[in-house]
Amino acid sequence: MFETPSKKDICNGKISDHCNLLSLLTLEKIHKENSIICLEAHVSNFPNEIEKAHFFGLHDFIRLLKGKDVQVYSIEPGHEFFENEPVINLIGYAKDLAMIKSTLTGILAFHSTVVTKCAHLKKIAGNKPIYFFGLRKLHPSHIMQYLEATYAGGFEINATDLAKQIDPNLEISDCQEHVSNIIADDLIESWRAFIKISEQYGGIYIVLDNFSDTVTEAKFAIEKFKHEIKGFLVDTSRTRRGDIVQILKELKWYLNLYSKKEVKIGLTGGVDSNIIKNTKDILSSFGVGLNIVSGYIFDFSFQIVEVDSKPKSKIGVFPGRKNVYYCKNCGKRDVDIDRDVYKKMCCNNEMEKLLKIVDLTSTKENIDYIMESRNYILSLV
Ligand SMILES: [Zn+2]
Structure with a gap:
């Protein structure tokens, strides 16, 4: 039996694809490793039978990013997300994020898939x-x-x-x-x-x-x-x-x-x-x-949407840092650019931004994030 990777190895970027290292080496060659980038996590295509998903995995992100100079914006554990909605934005140095991109994507794909499958059955079971x-x-x-x-x-x-x-x-x-x-x-x-x-x-x-x-x-x-x-x-x-x-x-x-x-x-x-x-x-x-x-897995990807505060992305990805705007009154959701001074209105009220800044110095335990998700999903039953 092979050794299971330790928490330390995971946090130090040891669980990476080789292309992550090649990106870092290339950035260093062109002197761009200190660029500030915004990485956005979303799923652009849900499996056929799935309309709504549940987000989970923030607690692992916090463990991984603790001590790094990174800003994290995230939706709440257990809460819903839909196709093409950003669930997490990470803003930090390209050199800090390059080696952990695959790990972060894996955490989101795994946790959100399992939690969504459970929530689906639990809602039916009452x-x-x-x-x-x-x-x-x-x-x-x-x-x-x-x-x-x-x-x-x-x-x-x-x-x-x-x-x-x-x-x-x-x-x-x-x-x-x-x-x-x-x-x-x-x-x-x-x-x-x-x-x-x-x-x-x-x-x-x-x-x-x-x-x-x-x-x-x-x-x-x-x-x-x-x-x-x-x-x-x-x-x-x-x-x-x-x-x-x-x-x-x-x-x-x-x-x-x-x-x-x-x-x-x-x-x-x-x-x-x-x-x-x-x-x-x-x-x-x-x-x-x-x-x-068994069964489907959410095809999460982390895409660059901003470089040094300017909207920039590969073809097929909408550039710019975004948020999900939500109207508490009518339930409308809208993905739009996120700027501190930018407000969206619906039903005569300011829409709520669902991605909120995460406190990386928080002393919350894993069980707190688990219970937040569990309690939210059980409240839907
Ligand atoms: Zn409304």
């Missing part, structure tokens, strides 16, 4: 929790970044002890997996053992879909354990699924029939937006992994 079960789909070196982004996006992350590094207040809990049920000589014996340890170790629901049909096993478990059953985790194999929504409705029907309405049902495996939409009224929670770690 008040039903979605647990991040993606640890087993990832290289372990990247797990902390996924945990912070999914938590910022409104997911629950307490199905791994690692979550405590992000939020020490979290209580760790998880459902049963199939392992002990398969190894045991008797399924009942394994379920019983799990139920007995559950309180002490944060185990919540026993898992169904071991050796028989979902509903058959649930009926069997209720007959054996009666009031001891708090919940079931449904993890039906793809080959046995047929109509998973109908299976879950049937399971719920039996729970009502047996006067076990309080028994909760969690679902994992292949959970997507359609399944959440069609089952959120009968389920208590969802487990999502693959859906978050």
Whole structure:
């Protein structure tokens, strides 16, 4: 296994494309390394099905830029952005920004993509929790970044002890997996053992879909354990699924029939937006992994839009330092030039500038940025 890059290496520009170094060497040759540039981050093309995205990653920017002579303007963590809207402007020496441009772009692309995917599913799920079960789909070196982004996006992350590094207040809990049920000589014996340890170790629901049909096993478990059953985790194999929504409705029907309405049902495996939409009224929670770690990525780019305070950019990029102007009254958004004395009006009010100066000396912790994003996204649910 290769070494995971250290925070120090990342901040010192070691995680760079070779073209970054070639740019720096060229700037030095032409004596332009001390030019003041404005770099603007935006996404010019959203993936087909996506209209609205959520921004995240500012906390990593602050760690990277601390101590550098750079001004940062940014939108708020977790807040929306649209195609071609600037989300961050960086103003500083070309020599300071050249070597970290790729790193900064990667941070934005990663964090905003994961947070947007989570926010999308969470808005559909409403008040039903979605647990991040993606640890087993990832290289372990990247797990902390996924945990912070999914938590910022409104997911629950307490199905791994690692979550405590992000939020020490979290209580760790998880459902049963199939392992002990398969190894045991008797399924009942394994379920019983799990139920007995559950309180002490944060185990919540026993898992169904071991050796028989979902509903058959649930009926069997209720007959054996009666009031001891708090919940079931449904993890039906793809080959046995047929109509998973109908299976879950049937399971719920039996729970009502047996006067076990309080028994909760969690679902994992292949959970997507359609399944959440069609089952959120009968389920208590969802487990999502693959859906978050696969699929589209926002194609962020950092483009030069100003050189020594003059608008300048490559062809296809609108030159000039911009802001997103927002009308609190009618919700109108407009991308326009940002100048200190420049005001835009809408509905008889001055429009708010969504990119605001960031205090790089702030003592805020990572968890503060994560919670700002999380609270904002949960407020939309
Ligand atoms: Zn307006």
